[in-house]
Amino acid sequence: MKTRNLFTGIILGITLVFGACTIQEDNIGDITINEGGGTGTTSGAVILEGQITENRTLTSSEVYELRGGVSVVDGVTLTIEAGTRIIAGNTGGVFAYLAIEQGAKIIAEGTASQPIVFTSNKSTPNPGDWGGLLLAGKAPINRGTTATTEVANLTYGGTDPADNSGVLRYVRLEYTGGKINEKAEYNGLSLYGVGNGTTLEYIQAFNGNDDGIEFFGGTVNLKYAIVTGAGDDSFDWTDGWVGNGQFWIAQQTSAAGDKGIEADNLESTPNAAPFSNPTLSNITLIGAEDGDGENKGIEFRAGTKVTIYNTIIKAFSDKGIEVDDDQTLINLNNNEVIVRNSIIDNENSFDLDHGGATVDLADFATFNNYSTDGSGAPFNTAGTSIPDVDPDNDEFVISGFRGTYQFTVAVDGVDNFDPSTLGIFFDAANYVGALQEGDTWTSDWTRL
Template identity: 45%
Template sequence: MKTLKTLLLTACAISIISCSSDDENREIIAPEEPTGEITGSELTGEITEDSKLLASIEYTITGSLTVKEGATLTIEAGTVIKARSGRTDIFLAVERGAKLIAKGTAASPIIFTSDATTPKEGDWGGIVLAGKAPTNEGTDVQSEVAGLLYGGTVSDDDSGELSYIIAEYTGAKIGGEQEFNGISFFGVGNGTIVNNIVVNNGNDDGIEFFGGTVNVTNVFCSNIADDMFDWTGGYSGTITNAFGVRNDGFDVASEDPRGIEGDSNGNDVTATPISMPTLNNVTILNLNPGVALKAGAEIRRGTVAAINNVLFATYGSASFDNRVDTADGNGNGTVTFTEAYAQGTVGEDNVGGDINGEFSVIVDGITVSADNTVSAKAGVGADLSAFDWASPSFVVIQ
């Protein structure tokens, strides 16, 4: 039996050194082995040459920060980067042809958070990466946030590495309409390494894929106002060991929050490549009786998905409206389940496109004790022990 504490992840209480930096203070280094550093603690503007952020310096993003094509930004394990709260232009973007090497460790994760005294969802934008992998929107498409071009024909395109990353209080709105996700992958290729990722307290989606082929392992989305895991535009990667939870007390929600939302192309469901992702070992959990998830998974608009070993669960009086929904006015979806489990009030399926596979009703896939400790049955859905590194308030008990 695996158990874990579902207390909210909290921002680290770390002071900010209020000195500034600019391009002329950046030490230029060789692309093949970045060893230089950005001088100062304020980050804004364009990074045009290989640069490094050090764990010994406490950084603040004070404006849009973009890694330009041909440059690599390396971030040391244990680095904390705070974002100036209350503005819509605070984000980290990585252009097509640039790289982000952010390799934390279990003992020293890299944390992106808000600088607010009382942080909340939507305090800043998020992390945006663009690549050259295929999308059914074209080969030179502009991202809906950060204004990056993405798309191409390079399935194994390499945008760097993200390992042991926590991104929290993301999802700032742009002009009152478009919103940042916690982490957005626009046409990112499978040469990019992504594993051990946490997105917490997000005002839009947790993680979203816009086309591309990137694979992700061990991803946890906690307290997400809209969709925990989202894809569109011909995404065809593999997501392995994914856990999404809405905690009791997290009441911020869009009109239709879901565990999983999968689209291919709402304008043309035949556009290629079709979104055809594979998801392995997934748990979608609602613990909040006041906010129902619209669906455990909404697979629509031409998507053809395979989801293996999945648990859709609620606890107490929390609920889903639908367990699975494949019907949509802009095109139905198709999903095939193997080893599928349902627990609690997860609703009925809304069938438009095919839903293949049978769900087993389970009563002990998830249990919750009075102190908010979640127990997950071994082998059912996500392995929660993969996330025991995430925070002192997020603890797995073997």
């Protein structure tokens, strides 16, 4: 696929995502989000609390309410029918959450027309109304053989990369992120040492108070994921996560937000093994200004390794991609931090720890990355214009998000990357971003 289609992916990534939503919307600042949801009543709800110690099925004919910490214990499977609604809040300052412990399974298989929804029990919901969904598995981490989660006191980690915690498909997690103290908050979906026998597809974290989806080590893969309105980072990894990801969308709002992706190996020991080293493709990260001027598209730090293809980063108020810390820069210089075939349309495209790198991700000839300074002219960060080899000087208009942008494509005839060559997890998608023309995978089950 040629450059023309690569830039078309920006338009689609902005205008098609959530295009089929029909929920009433309100405008907050310059971003459109939905403030509906919740139930306003717990009357008639089936209460879930404490430990689930035998196999159980939650049916779509009931509404269920989580009270306090609810844990599915080793050897037990919790099945949730398509269309089931689960509400949660906090009682006396204790936030409700659902935890799938090591050796337990959750089988939550919704559909596009009948997603499984976890949401607030309040009539006027807000980010942080309840905890979130936690999975703890037995796959390797780099904090030791096992560790204990910062919330819910779960054991995670082990020696089984193929560990199976079940299935999450067409699941929406709303208003999560209850704050315990200054150092501990729940995420929308927390994945602790989860193995690649687990299936994670079509998951949305909506208006959470902390991170949307976070990986704490493990080998689990994630496909078709959306984080909308995260109060902190949209996607986050640490503790040696080595899985795969494809078709991710992060959309910040002006209410709150930090990074599209925050990526660590291990803060206390940046060279801890196994290194965080995921492979990602077809990612769309759309930023917003929340008032602090510090939002970043991606920050690689604390020794992470990574390979990313076919990504769009747009409209973050600080930097497009930042690489921090000595070990991360060593990895970058060893070609173990790779971003290729991507578009960084941001005020500041790359910050490689203020010149501490010998590898320049903006080197078009090596990495096929397009970057702009926000004015619309493609260039590399050294300030040298990319040679124009396209006699037609094609123009492309990016519209539908924070105004309309127009600029001239300066390069043509360059093939994009086909991620299906990376392995069986990846679909053929040699276009930039998470969507192309005709895609409908965000339809019906998502919300704004």
